Amino acid sequence: MALSSDILATYRGPGRVVRRLLDLGPREDRALVFVMGFCIVAFIAQMPGLSRQAHLEGVELNMLLGGALLGTVFILPLFFYTLALVSHWAARLVGGKGTAYGARLALFWALLSSAPLVLLNGLVAGFIGPGPALSIVGFLWVAVFVWFWLSGLRQVQRSAE
Template sequence: MVLRVLESWWAPRRVVRGLSGMPDRVLLVVLMLAMLITLIGQAPGLARAAQLDPSVPLDARIAGAAMGTIFMMPLLAYAMAGLTSILSRATPWRLDPRHARLALFWALLAASPATLLAGMVAGLIGPSAALTLTRTVAGLGFFIIWGAGIAALARRT
């Protein structure tokens, strides 16, 4: 799995096509793993923020981040995948709902190493050009991998 995540950064279509037989229960695991890694990546920045502004303690910050990342983001991810599948009907390229979930969830997991790096930069350096750069790389990586996954799984009607 780790090698596939890394390979997604240079050959995302091939990786996502190879995962197209993944059952829904495994897709849920992929999504939750992506959310867990994202939460871990937020911890250094939250610790830095709690150190600089002790009015909100670290445990409260982590609880809020956990609520948003572990409980709310999966719901939004399922909604976004469903919306992507529905919107694909307006194009000649149809995307099956399961394939829409695979493309989105895998992009979230594949971009997680970059989000971990951005979290380390947020915790160690704080707001800076380096943080902006790492967050930009993570965001662009996510969108490129997601788009490549959609392109690999969509079928022409």
């Protein structure tokens, strides 16, 4: 399936999509593309809000974009790799049988498949600004991300790959 079809299918059944991705075999390059794809989309999603901030505060936009680029594209993937490892260890403590690769795949796929909501959050931050609308969209993104991640992690931990 195409990536966009897989993302749409995730909104209907996240566990099934993660199972299908696991059945393709362990490919670390695929997991890296998923996490880097999300981080690039997250950086792009920050641009409207940063532009609004630069305009309202009278600061240099390039400085804000440089800091966001460093944090989002270069540092955030390392954090996600660490978070996936910790989630793998936690799952093993409660009897999970999955692999560290499976935990990475579940987390990275949950991030990438929730990316449309991250883009919506960025648009709301840029055009509407802080307020209830931004909080609602942010909460919706977090809820969908956690749903995708836990569903994928449950599928990964059912049996060893």
